[in-house]
Amino acid sequence: MTQDGRLAVIAGSGMLPVYVAEAARAAGENPFILPLKNEADQRWDGFDTAVIGVGDMSGLSALIRRHGIKRVVMSGGVKKRPNFNEIHVNLRFLMKLPFAVRTLLSGGDDAVLKMVIQLIESQGCRVVGAHEIAPQLLAEIGPQGTARPNDDDQRDIAAAMKAADALGRLDVGQGAVSVGGRIVALEGVEGTDRMLQRVAELRAEGRISSRRRGVLVKLCKPQQDIRADLPTIGQSTVEHAARAGLAGIAVEAGRALLLQRQETLAMADAAGVFVSGIELQHDSTL
Template sequence: MAETAARRTGRLAVIAGSGMLPVFVAEAARAAGENPFVFRLKNEADQRFEAFEGVPIGVGDMAGLSALLKAKGIGRVVMSGGVRRRPHFGEIHVNLRSILKLPSALRTLLAGGDDAVLTMVIKLIEAQGVDVVGAQEIAPGLLATTGPLGAHRPSDEDRRDIQAAAKAAEVLGRLDVGQGAVSVGGRIVALEGVEGTDRMLKRVADLRSEGRISSRRKGVLVKLCKPQQDVRADLPTVGLSTVAEASHAGLAGIAVESGRALIIERDAMLAAADAAGLFVCGIDLGLPGELM
């Protein structure tokens, strides 16, 4: 028990992938009195972290990560941001603490779904003697709350689309495929795959321009946390680009799971959604018969 307590009071490290989320997590940690160390994932992290101590590191460099965790007195790690590619075999460098997990780790990296891969990565990091914590623990202000978040509210038709897309997103999540679905007029027109939300929404825009999707009905994007997902990594995230792509796709709005989804640059995002006439809302799957 004493060892666990010591770990949890150690220095915090942020493993930074792509996007703005790692920046907000690091800034929230500093605002709370932390001195976060930032591991910038090579070929993934696309933001600048000059204000923080840190180093670049390869996605599969577990041996290098372990040495730095010890050298910097790190006891907690938060994983944030996107990772577009899995490491090649030659990029994987392990140490004694993780070598026993190597066969199963390699199988998962090669063939597992995103959730399986993230679970394996968490286990490998924890094998180095640190705790993995969720971004929402460091930056709770990013979590979506229940109900309309901007100036616009979903109509009755939008609510039906939310119900339909939420059901599809839940099934998709159980299959460990993706987190998002789009419903137009009660019909599921797109499911998120490995391409991510923004590229899925580009597909919706293309389908609408081709006449494959009704121009009379708008539709809704819903993003949910996978039912089996470890919430310490890869919570559904929406931001300015989500609003831009949803607007381009002709949608009426965006719904995310309250308490289990992150909103990046909230004020700017909601202002953009208001200007585009889109609603943004948090839905509660635990409410019987209603979502919000």
């Protein structure tokens, strides 16, 4: 255990929680895993675990005290917001309940995540980002594999960046697709893979030019707390981008996660799809 107290990994779906937990263990920590009920989909053999409901703040508070947890990392996907009967509170949470209910009802994903961070930290913990535990997952500047964007791709990257930035300011999604300088898809609550499936269908229907390939760009929302929900790509993203006929994927260097780097880049190279890290200027307060 570090002098900062034990680390807990709140685990949603996908492989990211596994990579975070393994990185923590490699650094000499003994992470406590909190798989989310009806969301987590990985095995946790060899780790201390306790399944917890998405809205069970009372149970989370008890586990924090019992296991000396002082740091929490939120990782993995969560498809469903908790129903009111799934929210269990303690006294520290009770005063914030009206704020939490309003956010769950009307807030976007970023607003909800910020609310969850506040609630966790009200239990005496510090929330840290997955990239702080596993910095090796961060995308770097420039092409990550052998395929590289050409001049047409760079124009699509610029167009999709503007669209993704505007979309993020509305707290809607993180991704946009540009084909020939035209924005053809914006990510909503369905997520990146479903958006790319839409692009593939539109391409097959002739609604998108078959002569131009296009690019997916994923960015952090401008107002996003980067301790949660960093843009993430992996083999599934590459597979769907290739099926949609795209030339490549661009993500924000240092503010996006590339999962299974070796396997993902090998798949991208085989498909002729570039994966590139782009650099943006941000307010230093983020």
